[in-house]
Amino acid sequence: MTQQRHGRIWRALEAAGLSGPLERWDQQSFVVRRAVTPVVIAVLVIAIAWAAGTPPSPALLVLLALTYALYMMPRTWRRIVLPVTAFVLAITYPFYLDELFAIPIFRTFPSMDTMVVMAIFTMMAIGLNIVVGYAGLLDLGYVAFYALGAYGAAWFASNHFSQVDIDIASVGRIEGVAGIHISIWLVLIIAACMTAIAGVLIGLPTLRLRGDYLAIVTLGFGEILPQIARNGDEQGLGFNLTNGPPGINPIDPPGFGGFLGDLGLPENFLLEQDRYVNFPNLMYWGAIALVLITVFSSLRLRDSRLGRAWIAIREDETAAAAMGIPLMRTKTWAYAAGAFFGGAAGTWFAAFNQGVFPDNFFFNLSVFILCMVILGGMGNVWGVIAGAAFLVYLDKEGLSNFAGWINDTVLPCDPVAQNPSNAFSAGCLNAPLLSFGIYGTIIVLVMLFRPQGLFPEERRKLEFEHGVHDQPLWDAQSGAVSTDVVEKSEDL
Amino acid sequence: MVTEAYAHVLTARRRFSDVVGPVLGLALVVVVLLWLAVNLYKDPYSFFRVMSIGITNGSLYALVALGYTLVYGILELINFAHGDVFMLGGMFAATVILDMFALGEDPSIGSLVAAILIALAVAMLACGLINATVEAVAYRPLRRAPRLAPLITAIGVSFILQDVGLVWKGSETVAMPRTLPDGAMFTIGTCPECVRYTWDRLVVLVITVPVLLLLIWLVQYTRQGKAMRATAQDKEAAAMMGINVNRTISFTFLIAGGLAGAAGVIFAFYFTTVRFDTGFTLGLIAFTAAVLGGIGNLPGAVLGALLIGLIQAFNEGLSWMAPGPNWTQSIVFGILILILVFRPQGLLGEQTPEGS
Numbered sequence: 001m002t003q004q005r006h007g008r009i010w011r012a013l014e015a016a017g018l019s020g021p022l023e024r025w026d027q028q029s030f031v032v033r034r035a036v037t038p039v040v041i042a043v044l045v046i047a048i049a050w051a052a053g054t055p056p057s058p059a060l061l062v063l064l065a066l067t068y069a070l071y072m073m074p075r076t077w078r079r080i081v082l083p084v085t086a087f088v089l090a091i092t093y094p095f096y097l098d099e100l101f102a103i104p105i106f107r108t109f110p111s112m113d114t115m116v117v118m119a120i121f122t123m124m125a126i127g128l129n130i131v132v133g134y135a136g137l138l139d140l141g142y143v144a145f146y147a148l149g150a151y152g153a154a155w156f157a158s159n160h161f162s163q164v165d166i167d168i169a170s171v172g173r174i175e176g177v178a179g180i181h182i183s184i185w186l187v188l189i190i191a192a193c194m195t196a197i198a199g200v201l202i203g204l205p206t207l208r209l210r211g212d213y214l215a216i217v218t219l220g221f222g223e224i225l226p227q228i229a230r231n232g233d234e235q236g237l238g239f240n241l242t243n244g245p246p247g248i249n250p251i252d253p254p255g256f257g258g259f260l261g262d263l264g265l266p267e268n269f270l271l272e273q274d275r276y277v278n279f280p281n282l283m284y285w286g287a288i289a290l291v292l293i294t295v296f297s298s299l300r301l302r303d304s305r306l307g308r309a310w311i312a313i314r315e316d317e318t319a320a321a322a323m324g325i326p327l328m329r330t331k332t333w334a335y336a337a338g339a340f341f342g343g344a345a346g347t348w349f350a351a352f353n354q355g356v357f358p359d360n361f362f363f364n365l366s367v368f369i370l371c372m373v374i375l376g377g378m379g380n381v382w383g384v385i386a387g388a389a390f391l392v393y394l395d396k397e398g399l400s401n402f403a404g405w406i407n408d409t410v411l412p413c414d415p416v417a418q419n420p421s422n423a424f425s426a427g428c429l430n431a432p433l434l435s436f437g438i439y440g441t442i443i444v445l446v447m448l449f450r451p452q453g454l455f456p457e458e459r460r461k462l463e464f465e466h467g468v469h470d471q472p473l474w475d476a477q478s479g480a481v482s483t484d485v486v487e488k489s490e491d492l
Numbered sequence: 493m494v495t496e497a498y499a500h501v502l503t504a505r506r507r508f509s510d511v512v513g514p515v516l517g518l519a520l521v522v523v524v525l526l527w528l529a530v531n532l533y534k535d536p537y538s539f540f541r542v543m544s545i546g547i548t549n550g551s552l553y554a555l556v557a558l559g560y561t562l563v564y565g566i567l568e569l570i571n572f573a574h575g576d577v578f579m580l581g582g583m584f585a586a587t588v589i590l591d592m593f594a595l596g597e598d599p600s601i602g603s604l605v606a607a608i609l610i611a612l613a614v615a616m617l618a619c620g621l622i623n624a625t626v627e628a629v630a631y632r633p634l635r636r637a638p639r640l641a642p643l644i645t646a647i648g649v650s651f652i653l654q655d656v657g658l659v660w661k662g663s664e665t666v667a668m669p670r671t672l673p674d675g676a677m678f679t680i681g682t683c684p685e686c687v688r689y690t691w692d693r694l695v696v697l698v699i700t701v702p703v704l705l706l707l708i709w710l711v712q713y714t715r716q717g718k719a720m721r722a723t724a725q726d727k728e729a730a731a732m733m734g735i736n737v738n739r740t741i742s743f744t745f746l747i748a749g750g751l752a753g754a755a756g757v758i759f760a761f762y763f764t765t766v767r768f769d770t771g772f773t774l775g776l777i778a779f780t781a782a783v784l785g786g787i788g789n790l791p792g793a794v795l796g797a798l799l800i801g802l803i804q805a806f807n808e809g810l811s812w813m814a815p816g817p818n819w820t821q822s823i824v825f826g827i828l829i830l831i832l833v834f835r836p837q838g839l840l841g842e843q844t845p846e847g848s
Binding site: 136138140205206209210211212213215216217219220221223224227228230231236363364367370374419421422423424433434436437438439440441442443444447448451463464 | 568569570630633634637638639640641642643644645647648649650651652654655656658659662663664772776779783818819821822825826828829832833836
């Protein structure tokens with residue numbers, strides 16, 4: 001079938017004698033057209049850029065070729081090849097970081113430090129996705145779990161509790177100073193379990209509340225726990241639990257001792273100074289491994305009996321209960337699973353920072369993680385990963401780079417006269433100051449125009465299109481409201 | 493629509509909380525009362541001084557809490573952005589004080605009254621319009637979305653409004669001169685062992701009480717108020733009776749925003765500082781007050797706000813066994829959690845919204 005072409009542009013092309021080739025182009029099969037179009041566009045763009053004086057970097061060409069290969073691949077292959085490629089690219093990132101080209105406007109690719117934080121936040125976003133995306137429970141206090149995980153590392157792998165002297169396979173501790181020193185690998189599990197128990201304890205009394213109340217209660221916990229961390233010293237509690245505002249440091253670094261160390265694996269991450277094998281890179285690979293575990297567990301959980309129960313509760317609590325799903329237990333499991341990964345992420349973050357500081361944990365962070373989940377697409381792990389990577393990059397480097405670009409090219413900026421506490425001063429834009437408003441804008445825009453997120457999960461999308469019966473059973477039982485079933489119907 | 497058939501699912505839990513809730517609540521109240529009694533016995537003057545501070549703060553919280561309750565009553569939406577509308581009210585007042593009148597310490601009565609009135613008028617109108625605009629732009633399109641969608645949007649709006657304040661006044665605290673007279677209106681006892689009731693606290697009450705009375709009159713005795721109550725009860729039935737539901741909801745947001753604006757002005761005059769994130773904490777405190785009194789219940793919001801104001805003041809001001817200002821937030825949120833868990837309908841009960 002040839003396509004009928006009309007319009008002013010077409011007439012102009014006809015007049016220029018181009019109608020013949022264009023008609024032949026239209027007669028080509030869909031596959032050919034799909035294959036050729038991006039190549040033509042890419043060649044044109046690169047040629048123009050080259051003519052303008054910027055030869056394409058090899059890395060860019062490799063990236064384009066890779067994208068093209070993925071684009072041309074049959075969908076069934078892509079489902080496997082895409083994650084594998086992404087994983088390989090992520091693992092090898094430290095080796096080609098220096099070869100990469102400058103991104104227009106945003107300038108740099110994320111540095112290794114940013115990548116570590118990115119991986120840690122990805123882990124947390126996937127954890128929160130279990131609670132918000134799978135089970136449909138809005139948790140505004142996720143930062144509490146993150147904080148608890150970080151303090152877990154501080155309690156079990158530092159000099160803090162110098163009343164006792166426990167050492168289980170620790171590395172990098174200062175000789176002769178007491179305290180609980182447990183290997184970070186064990187602490188990861190201990191702290192994650194501790195956080196999961198905390199999640200259950202928080203969840204048990206609150207999870208029967210309806211969604212918006214639950215959100216507020218979790219927010220309350222998210223405010224209380226960091227405040228306990230800030231006040232938890234001798235004056236505040238009478239017992240030095242958290243060492244108050246200065247926080248606890250140093251925290252023992254991760255490392256491999258014994259058999260694994262003999263195999264040549266780094267014994268103490270902090271002491272590695274090699275060009276590629278150094279502290280940030282090792283922490284990055286460790287974080288990637290944690291993300292992999294999280295993704296795997298999250299996907300397996302979603303398809304398990306428990307995961308299907310979560311989705312059932314999200315869609316219709318009453319029907320789920322009628323089908324015999326124990327509401328409280330299922331919801332509590334969602335909380336525990338989400339908290340588990342949040343806690344592990346917090347531990348790794350504390351190990352990366354080599355300390356824990358109570359000012360790192362504030363409400364905005366909960367919303368930041370929530371924003372990742374919403375932007376990526378609630379319920380879809382891949383979308384959430386993309387959302388987390390993008391937002392952390394924006395937060396750590398992107399925004400300030402972007403502001404730098406704007407200030408250099410568009411605005412009449414005078415950096416010397418700039419007032420750091422103003423968003424606009426001396427003709428300069430101070431974008432990092434506005435970061436949370438930007439995340440707020442992202443949240444609002446996504447909720448208004450694409451509530452299922454950028455990479456929606458099919459099921460979630462249908463829920464937004466057709467409505468759900470998300471009236472909580474609690475309401476139905478107490479007879480408070482009985483007519484607010486949310487359905488698509490004619491506007492009033 | 494949902495019948496007794498599912499009752500067994502929750503029965504066990506409810507029976508448990510039916511016992512634990514009242515017992516725990518009663519024990520807690522007894523402990524708090526004992527603590528207050530000991531403090532009263534030990535230092536009666538500071539007790540009453542702290543109490544007057546608490547009532548003043550509480551009446552300020554009441555204005556903000558009423559906004560939460562009004563909006564929740566009509567839309568079942570926790571308007572997260574409400575606290576930030578309040579903050580913008582404070583910013584408007586700061587503009588009037590610093591830029592328009594350029595008031596210094598202890599200005600003349602005439603210019604002070606003029607500044608307060610103009611700040612109130614500007615802030616109430618502007619905040620009302622901001623709130624109504626937010627509703628029309630951000631919440632209205634989501635009225636039929638899953639319940640949590642508008643709540644998430646409200647969080648986003650809250651951050652946007654904070655940035656509006658930040659762009660407008662910078663990230664530093666906006667400090668204003670102490671314009672309200674802080675001399676003693678009356679004292680009990682001989683100072684320094686005394687209760688001093690200062691004029692600025694009276695000014696707060698002189699503004700808040702009429703505004704509260706006006707609101708109650710508006711909701712209970714006017715046609716528009718009747719429309720609001722009808723919409724809160726049943727939107728579809730209200731629409732069938734010829735009520736323009738969208739306009740009524742907009743009007744509710746306008747009123748709520750106006751109250752927040754008034755509260756912002758009082759805050760700016762009384763505490764003399766505003767910052768772009770002032771609204772977040774205070775908004776949460778006010779929300780707690782609304783929940784404490786029974787969200788959707790107008791007298792409940794006022795009662796809850798006074799209680800929260802008193803609890804906060806007692807915690808920060810009393811000398812014997814008081815946790816102190818570092819723990820205020822934890823205490824307020826602790827109350828919020830306890831109330832939501834054990835008595836979600838609040839002290840006065842979750843009535844049909846709009847306090848009928």
